Amino acid sequence: MALWKSxxxxxxxxxxxxxxxxxxxxxxxxxERSHAVEDEQAEHSDAEQAARDAERKVLFQxxxxxxxxxxxxxxxxxxxxxxxxxxxxxxxxxEAEELLSRRKDLLxxxxxxxxxxxxxxxxxxLGPLEPLFHDPDITDILINGPKVIxxxxxxxxxxxxxxxxxxxxLLKIIQRIVSAIGRRVDETSPMVDxxxxxxxRLNAIISPLAVDGSLVSIRRFGSKALTAxxxxxxxxxxxxxxxxLAACVEGRINxxxxxxxxxxxxxxxxxxxxYIPEDERVATIEDAAELQLQQPHVVRMETxxxxxxxTGEVTTRDLVRNALRMRPxxxxxxxxxxxxxxxxxxxxxxxxxxxxxxxxxxxTRDAIGRLEMMVGMAGFDIPIWxxxxxxxxxxxxxxxxxxxxxxxxxxxxxxxxxGMEGDMLTMHDLFLFKQTGLDExxxxxGHFVATGLRPNCLTRLEASGITxxxxxxxxxxxxx
Ligand SMILES: Nc1ncnc2c1ncn2[C@@H]1O[C@H](COP(=O)(O)OP(=O)(O)OP(=O)(O)O)[C@@H](O)[C@H]1O
Ligand SMILES: [Mg+2]
Numbered sequence: 001m002a003l004w005k006s007x008x009x010x011x012x013x014x015x016x017x018x019x020x021x022x023x024x025x026x027x028x029x030x031x032e033r034s035h036a037v038e039d040e041q042a043e044h045s046d047a048e049q050a051a052r053d054a055e056r057k058v059l060f061q062x063x064x065x066x067x068x069x070x071x072x073x074x075x076x077x078x079x080x081x082x083x084x085x086x087x088x089x090x091x092x093x094x095e096a097e098e099l100l101s102r103r104k105d106l107l108x109x110x111x112x113x114x115x116x117x118x119x120x121x122x123x124x125x126l127g128p129l130e131p132l133f134h135d136p137d138i139t140d141i142l143i144n145g146p147k148v149i150x151x152x153x154x155x156x157x158x159x160x161x162x163x164x165x166x167x168x169x170l171l172k173i174i175q176r177i178v179s180a181i182g183r184r185v186d187e188t189s190p191m192v193d194x195x196x197x198x199x200x201r202l203n204a205i206i207s208p209l210a211v212d213g214s215l216v217s218i219r220r221f222g223s224k225a226l227t228a229x230x231x232x233x234x235x236x237x238x239x240x241x242x243x244x245l246a247a248c249v250e251g252r253i254n255x256x257x258x259x260x261x262x263x264x265x266x267x268x269x270x271x272x273x274x275y276i277p278e279d280e281r282v283a284t285i286e287d288a289a290e291l292q293l294q295q296p297h298v299v300r301m302e303t304x305x306x307x308x309x310x311t312g313e314v315t316t317r318d319l320v321r322n323a324l325r326m327r328p329x330x331x332x333x334x335x336x337x338x339x340x341x342x343x344x345x346x347x348x349x350x351x352x353x354x355x356x357x358x359x360x361x362x363x364t365r366d367a368i369g370r371l372e373m374m375v376g377m378a379g380f381d382i383p384i385w386x387x388x389x390x391x392x393x394x395x396x397x398x399x400x401x402x403x404x405x406x407x408x409x410x411x412x413x414x415x416x417x418x419g420m421e422g423d424m425l426t427m428h429d430l431f432l433f434k435q436t437g438l439d440e441x442x443x444x445x446g447h448f449v450a451t452g453l454r455p456n457c458l459t460r461l462e463a464s465g466i467t468x469x470x471x472x473x474x475x476x477x478x479x480x
Contacts, residue, residue: 060115061165063107068119071095092120127173128162133198139220140262145213146170155407167213174204174214193305195288219262225292228271236264237411238448238478241431244414244455245399247468249275251461252330252354254394258367259401264409265358266290266334268401272356273332280354283323285316286334299326316340320347333357341374348394364398364415368425371395385423392420396457398427404435406443416455428453430473448478 071092096116100107107115121130132141132151140152146164150157164170178185178192185192190209194202196218206214228246231237248255249272257272259265273293276282281297289302301323306313316333317340323331324347331347333340336357348355359374361367368391375387400413412433418426430453435446452475458468 060107060111064115064118065165067096067099067115070099071119089120096120126177127169128164129173132160132162133200133220141216141218141220143170143214143216143218145210145215147213155403155409157407167207170214170216171206174206174216177202178204193288195290195302199290199292201288201290225270226267228274231267231271231411232480234408235480236409238431238480240450240472240478241411241414241448244430244468244472245272245397246275247461247466248397248457249273249354249356250277251457251464251466253396253457253460254348254353255356255397255399256367256371256395257356257358257399257401258361258364258370259358260360260362260403263401263403264411265401268399268411269332269334269356269358276330276354280329281327282330282332283326283328284332284334285319285323287316288334290334291332293332299328317343320344323347324352328352329354331355335359336371336374338374339378341371342378342380345371345375345390345394349390364400364413364427364429367398367400368417368427385420388423388425389420392417392425396460404444405438406441408443410444416453416457418456430455431478450474450476450478452476 093116096119100112100115121127126133128149129141132138135153137153138151139155140150140157142150142152142157144150146167146169149160149162151160152158164173174185174192177196178194181194181196183192183194185204185206187206187208190206192202192204194204196202201219202216203218204214204216228237228242232239232242245255255272257265257268270291270293273282273284273291276293276295278295279297280295282293282295282299284291284293284298284300285303286301287303289300291300301319303316303319304312304314315338316336317338320331320333320340320343324343329352331344331352332355333344334357336344336359344355344357359367359370361370368388371391372384372387375382375390395417398413398415398417399411400415401409402412403409404412410433411431413429414431415427415429418428420426429451431448431450433446433448435444437445439445450473452473454470454473461468
């Protein structure tokens with residue numbers, strides 16, 4: 001209480017100084033000069049209003065910061081951690097309401113409510129980020145320092161008007177988010193990758209590595225993972241392509257999903273994993289568990305980064321090797337980016353057919369190049385043709401995801417690996433998206449086509465009792 005009182009005195013003085021003095025001298029206006037003054041005032045009124053708004057914002061911010069301090073100092077901190085969050089929120093609200101009720105003159109009811117909400121968010125939630133997390137349409141939040149925050153909605157990136165007070169404020173929120181899930185970020189380990197309780201993925205990098213303030217990238221994932229129907233509705237893929245891919249997953253064809261950053265690889269991997277029959281044992285390996293498999297027999301594993309002492313790292317490769325001892329029917333690897341490629345190919349070649357993974361590449365041919373390089377990273381001196389032979393026998397399909405101009409994400413190619421010609425690996429395209437131009441919003445437009453080529457893997461599908469109509473592959477433009 002004493003703290004609150006002493007602060008109030010200082011605060012009132014500060015508030016008085018901050019009060020706009022717009023009417024100074026108004027009573028002394030001379031009648032004859034009043035018109036000229038009015039004109040002049042009209043000119044200035046916009047600027048004055050803006051100045052008043054700005055002042056009000058500063059005032060609001062100051063009351064908020066002080067109130068925040070007071071509320072925290074009044075709380076019995078020892079109960080935090082034992083109390084349920086809802087209870088804590090109620091207690092904070094009670095304190096804030098009481099403190100504010102003594103200053104009814106300063107803020108109107110709406111402002112007061114807004115302030116209380118902000119303080120609660122500040123105290124326990126994600127601060128300025130809280131409203132962004134409540135908006136289900138936001139898919140990405142990109143923070144470039146305390147004052148520049150971008151959000152992505154419906155595939156379009158735009159600058160948000162939300163800001164943090166300064167980098168210390170931003171850092172406090174980052175630390176709150178990551179410490180809640182048992183990770184840490186500070187000068188000695190200034191990078192962190194974490195999965196939030198709602199399933200979203202967060203990467204933060206702070207000073208001294210980030211030069212102009214902390215950088216945070218949040219990929220919202222959580223609540224509703226996209227389904228095949230969603231992708232069809234968004235015209236990201238056609239029903240024919242889904243029918244084919246679903247049959248391939250069911251029929252244990254090994255599939256590699258390729259794409260750039262944020263192109264929709266994980267989303268497609270999640271959808272395709274959904275077609276794995278329920279009676280199979282699936283092992284999933286990811287850096288940050290994003291997949292949401294609904295089957296009952298799924299064992300999930302997550303890699304672990306090095307700890308502060310520089311030890312304790314568990315890589316995808318370690319987990320792939322371990323998974324092989326767990327008798328899975330299939331292995332789903334979130335992303336293949338290194339030496340694990342070799343172990344994965346071997347697994348695909350030795351009884352774990354129907355495995356799925358993703359790789360970072362710009363087209364289906366590049367994806368093979370990337371795999372070759374990654375197998376090379378395993379450290380054995382394997383001749384390139386042996387690697388290619390192994391890829392050819394391990395992987396049957398490569399599916400390309402892409403984020404096109406203006407934001408739309410599409411599955412732009414489904415290609416099949418057909419074999420080897422000499423030292424070269426051969427592929428053909430079964431389905432393609434052909435871009436024809438841009439619409440008025442400068443978003444890519446075009447159409448999907450079936451190329452007319454009959455997949456070689458149909459024989460394999462038939463062997464496992466899956467028959468697809470040959471009409472599915474007839475050369476044509478695919479309509480929605
Ligand atoms: N076809 C689609 N249409 C619209 N949004 C999509 C589509 N596919 C994915 N998204 C959204 O795009 C974002 C990125 O998707 P996803 O995480 O699958 O990409 P990624 O290629 O795995 O990214 P990264 O390279 O970061 O791993 C997500 O918010 C996801 O919901
Ligand atoms: Mg991904």
